[in-house]
Amino acid sequence: MEMNPINKQSDDCDPDRPAHPGVFPSGEAGKSERNPAERRVDFPVSVVLPAGGTGERTGLQTPKQFCSFLGRQLISYTIQAFERVSWIQTIVVVVAKENTDLMTDIIQRFQHRKVRVVPGGSTRHRSICNGVLALGSGQDEEGGSTAERPKVVIIHDAVRPFVEEDFLYKIAMAAKEQGAAGAIRPLVSTVIATTSEGYLDHSLERAKYRASEMPQGFTYDVIHQAYQSCTESDFEFGTECLHLALQYCGTNAKLIEGPPTLWKVTYKRDLAAAESIIKEALSRTACVITGGSAQAVTLAEALQKAVGALEMELDAIPDLMGDNARYLVTEWNFIHVSISGSCLSEVEALLTALEAANRAILHPLVVILVHLSTSDELSISGRMAEPAAITDLASAAKLRNIFVYGVLLQQSKDTDCWERSVLRVAEITSALIRERSSALVGQLLQA
Amino acid sequence: MEMNPINKQSDDCDPDRPAHPGVFPSGEAGKSERNPAERRVDFPVSVVLPAGGTGERTGLQTPKQFCSFLGRQLISYTIQAFERVSWIQTIVVVVAKENTDLMTDIIQRFQHRKVRVVPGGSTRHRSICNGVLALGSGQDEEGGSTAERPKVVIIHDAVRPFVEEDFLYKIAMAAKEQGAAGAIRPLVSTVIATTSEGYLDHSLERAKYRASEMPQGFTYDVIHQAYQSCTESDFEFGTECLHLALQYCGTNAKLIEGPPTLWKVTYKRDLAAAESIIKEALSRTACVITGGSAQAVTLAEALQKAVGALEMELDAIPDLMGDNARYLVTEWNFIHVSISGSCLSEVEALLTALEAANRAILHPLVVILVHLSTSDELSISGRMAEPAAITDLASAAKLRNIFVYGVLLQQSKDTDCWERSVLRVAEITSALIRERSSALVGQLLQA
Incomplete structure (x- = not known):
């Protein structure tokens, strides 16, 4: 649905309830004026x-x-x-x-x-x-x-x-x-x-x-x-x-x-209208996990610019250690960037942590693996861990209500070409997050 | 959205107007009782x-x-x-x-x-x-x-x-x-x-x-x-x-x-509700073009069985010659099956015919290429025409409001494995037809 401009609405979840998360959309009419501290009733x-x-x-x-x-x-x-x-x-x-x-x-x-x-x-x-x-x-x-x-x-x-x-x-x-x-x-x-x-x-x-x-x-x-x-x-x-x-x-x-x-x-x-309101509320934010590598950080920054136009807020963090563990318990989708070679063990750790945080009880949660390939080789099989292994991982995660998708991105020295690819990644990831399609879980898409 | 059972509604398009097609959903309340022959008003x-x-x-x-x-x-x-x-x-x-x-x-x-x-x-x-x-x-x-x-x-x-x-x-x-x-x-x-x-x-x-x-x-x-x-x-x-x-x-x-x-x-x-009504109306039927090969016909029959459960009607035809040209002018989505090797020239001919029939003026039209690979080789690059060529074809078609996607299917002698794969093709194709995602145009998906 194309509707411009869409007012961004604040993420209306309650930080005091990590064990029972659940984003809830604030009204179509705009931001809620609620201030819980002032507005607590004192009778049953x-x-x-x-x-x-x-x-x-x-x-x-x-x-x-x-x-x-x-x-x-x-x-x-x-x-x-x-x-x-x-x-x-x-x-x-x-x-x-x-x-x-x-x-x-x-x-x-x-x-x-x-x-x-x-x-x-x-x-x-x-x-x-x-x-x-x-x-x-x-x-x-x-x-x-x-x-x-x-x-x-x-x-x-x-x-x-x-x-x-x-x-x-x-x-x-x-x-x-x-x-x-x-x-x-x-x-x-x-x-x-x-x-x-x-x-x-x-x-x-x-x-x-x-x-x-x-x-x-x-x-x-x-x-x-x-x-x-x-x-x-x-x-x-x-x-x-x-x-x-x-x-x-x-x-x-x-x-x-x-x-x-x-x-x-x-x-x-x-019912379709209610679904679209919930989907929109679930698709406002995503967290890019870069692993700290310079290339991944550069990609994350480029994505932040690109999704700005797509009405999504992106945070980039190196990992989920320390203070960043807060991303696990509030309403974020995840984009996990890896560079040349397998990233499956890290992704498995992320999935385990999300499950421990009870994150997918109320809504399916989206985790997208973006694989940045720096080689010049064009064959897909060389670029990422065996597709079959990712499909298996995604099938297992789907049973726990976590939807895993993959995106393959080829590094390019040509600036125009690289910018187009990054824009494609932004479009594909935001579409995957927004549409939350269960039939496409486990697919590897090409940016 | 999961809603069972959904009443199938008749395709309410007007066969007299091939140059200006446009499926239109009949009411949520059920089938229209209209009979145009009896119910034509005779005053301006x-x-x-x-x-x-x-x-x-x-x-x-x-x-x-x-x-x-x-x-x-x-x-x-x-x-x-x-x-x-x-x-x-x-x-x-x-x-x-x-x-x-x-x-x-x-x-x-x-x-x-x-x-x-x-x-x-x-x-x-x-x-x-x-x-x-x-x-x-x-x-x-x-x-x-x-x-x-x-x-x-x-x-x-x-x-x-x-x-x-x-x-x-x-x-x-x-x-x-x-x-x-x-x-x-x-x-x-x-x-x-x-x-x-x-x-x-x-x-x-x-x-x-x-x-x-x-x-x-x-x-x-x-x-x-x-x-x-x-x-x-x-x-x-x-x-x-x-x-x-x-x-x-x-x-x-x-x-x-x-x-x-x-x-x-x-x-x-x-607006979301209206979009969902239109999407549902556009997703009731698809036409499988088999090219006449026995393997493709078998696949089409298996798909017909599988999509029955997904509330979609599938017709299978060898090609669009003669009487079958009628599929070009009424509201059908297309699933083009090819066996081992390139099918791009046939797909190009289909796209040209659809454009000549003015089929994508009012709504984006979905064409899915299903490539049935009979080889045992697991590498994707060997199975289908160069992915880049399909991406280019899809990009060009998108400008004309035709959304092209690819699905790769591995032939298997193991019956269980084959049935699972066919079910996956049915799920993926019906999701692509229903969701009509522009961000995923040109992707090759794995059944």
């Missing part, structure tokens, strides 16, 4: 995520919260968005009985730690009610005790994966103060009233109305009382929690305009 | 496409209708959607003065033939009004005469590229009958009224309201009179054409529920 907050939907509108048989991109289910991205917020205690995921095992697998595989699974009801309100009651009981499914009863409950959708800490903070604070709070967005289309025969009756004045979105927040007491008091008809046909709070607790919710990233994954195309 | 219909927006909401500096994916601007995809409908006469595109040259370039480059460019006004209604008046004048910008005055004018957005003939037919027929017709969709979110202090006042009953979308249709007389009668305030602040038709002509528009594909590209993520 928990989350209810109803995830019992059937996904009819995506045109897929799999409910959309369980559709995957980059090897992970949508609901896991949403859980991650809450788990990385330090002041959120518990995330209650409400799923249909038939999806309980799948949900348990997802929690184990992606090492989610704050999640409790609760069985869903026959409607959205019954499911949310189950989640709220589970938070109040202080017991999990097996009867074990859990965190204290929350002061505020945030209700969200499993299919809105890009909610940000900043906005959750606003919702939580407003909910505590007012009893209820909800996200709103401007109306995208004009809303019209229709006659019973399917003709235009009148159109609404757009400025007076808003779309009600998620997340919403309630004090535990308000949402609990609302569900205690509401009717069977509300449980059956109602959709709007804010409405229940108003009707049964007299609580007028505070409405807060949310960012466009709160959008709901509804259609198949929305 | 033209289109006004207001395209003066500034694109603020995408977070991009380029207005979104001029953002590109797969090398083409969004507005060209929308124009294509109308141009391929045989009963549509003229498409008036209304653009801001500063984008007139860009629009003219787009029309030339993508060989649009039904388009007239008209300068925009300061608001949406003024722009649409300019477009309607231009249709009435029967003259283009240079004073040349154009098609007759339309009976029905369809108004659409430049940023809704996936409108289908089927739905345009319904809008045109209803507009002729009722004077006005418009697309509606169910509300995605609850609509709420807010107090002036930002609190919930009440929520609307969702079943009574709809979102008003595009396209809309009007008889020329109704839309013309509406704009003649409306006030400066309507021109300045109004958004809804259906409302003007009701207020100034007493015409209650017929409302027709449209498919989800009518959605409006609003945010940056929507």
Whole structure:
């Protein structure tokens, strides 16, 4: 996709959580204004995520919260968005009985730690009610005790994966103060009233109305009382929690305009959009490991110039020793440069270190071996360790969710020729990092 | 993106227009019910496409209708959607003065033939009004005469590229009958009224309201009179054409529920979604050219089995002679199989034929050379025409929007080993076709 200029967004990962990394894109609207030090809520907050939907509108048989991109289910991205917020205690995921095992697998595989699974009801309100009651009981499914009863409950959708800490903070604070709070967005289309025969009756004045979105927040007491008091008809046909709070607790919710990233994954195309947002977030930075040789450092500098135009930030380091070990635990892709001859043992060490740092649990990680050949020989087989050995290494790494690719670069004394080759390396490596294609793992590409 | 099962959708291209091909995805909602023979309108219909927006909401500096994916601007995809409908006469595109040259370039480059460019006004209604008046004048910008005055004018957005003939037919027929017709969709979110202090006042009953979308249709007389009668305030602040038709002509528009594909590209993520829909539509079919050799035919049959699981349809043909020339003019990607030795002259002939058929004007076209090596030698250089020659060929083809890639496949007598290799070829070729990466053009991949 060609879109210029693209605003570079800051890498929004939390440096305090090396054992559970996961870059998360900040809003399309721009940089997050969050400052965690100032904006930590000091009362218990928990989350209810109803995830019992059937996904009819995506045109897929799999409910959309369980559709995957980059090897992970949508609901896991949403859980991650809450788990990385330090002041959120518990995330209650409400799923249909038939999806309980799948949900348990997802929690184990992606090492989610704050999640409790609760069985869903026959409607959205019954499911949310189950989640709220589970938070109040202080017991999990097996009867074990859990965190204290929350002061505020945030209700969200499993299919809105890009909610940000900043906005959750606003919702939580407003909910505590007012009893209820909800996200709103401007109306995208004009809303019209229709006659019973399917003709235009009148159109609404757009400025007076808003779309009600998620997340919403309630004090535990308000949402609990609302569900205690509401009717069977509300449980059956109602959709709007804010409405229940108003009707049964007299609580007028505070409405807060949310960012466009709160959008709901509804259609198949929305899955592609979500995937592209995640891919972009994962492709902002790469770390070039030069091994310290002068030639590799020169190449790294040339690449830094070339990728500048391609909207990627490159750091160059000699190795991952000492302070540079920090690159292992935050969101970097790797470009490993080697000069004439095998580099496989170094690459194996890099892969082992990345695995030890738990770097590829949430997203596939890209490692590109760039082999700089200084010989004049044109045959590929002489330039790099046996291609078959690299293919094997890449196949093994792929099982651990690390995508390894190779790029062959011929040193040239002709300046024009060399600059063209470096530009090709920049294009190829940034395409490999951005596209993260599993079918091309282990390939040796020619710059 | 992993989504199973994906409904295969029929290739929705028009066989009557070989000189101007262009696959167009049928709706996400499923197969189009259109039957062009039955559903041809017999009165003149033209289109006004207001395209003066500034694109603020995408977070991009380029207005979104001029953002590109797969090398083409969004507005060209929308124009294509109308141009391929045989009963549509003229498409008036209304653009801001500063984008007139860009629009003219787009029309030339993508060989649009039904388009007239008209300068925009300061608001949406003024722009649409300019477009309607231009249709009435029967003259283009240079004073040349154009098609007759339309009976029905369809108004659409430049940023809704996936409108289908089927739905345009319904809008045109209803507009002729009722004077006005418009697309509606169910509300995605609850609509709420807010107090002036930002609190919930009440929520609307969702079943009574709809979102008003595009396209809309009007008889020329109704839309013309509406704009003649409306006030400066309507021109300045109004958004809804259906409302003007009701207020100034007493015409209650017929409302027709449209498919989800009518959605409006609003945010940056929507461009990614649109790109993925186009890429999927372009990746449904590939044609394997075997040259007739038994080995290549066996490989083609094995590939057909393997790609079945990958949701792609493969046809195998010996060459493009006679009746098989039809593959050149409709939407096929190509996999050219060669056995031991150079195949470059045949590939050059294929590229020349594709260029003569105008196949790569609207979308990049993929041609993959699969080289089946029967020798036991492992060195790559011996297996295929000099890699450098293929790189040169691919670079030249890329300038003509044809993306050439190579895949090397080693014949094996070991059945397991052979089946694994064929599966790898299937995975690699379908990934190349789907991802259409320009950075990887000219690469030789190893199956």
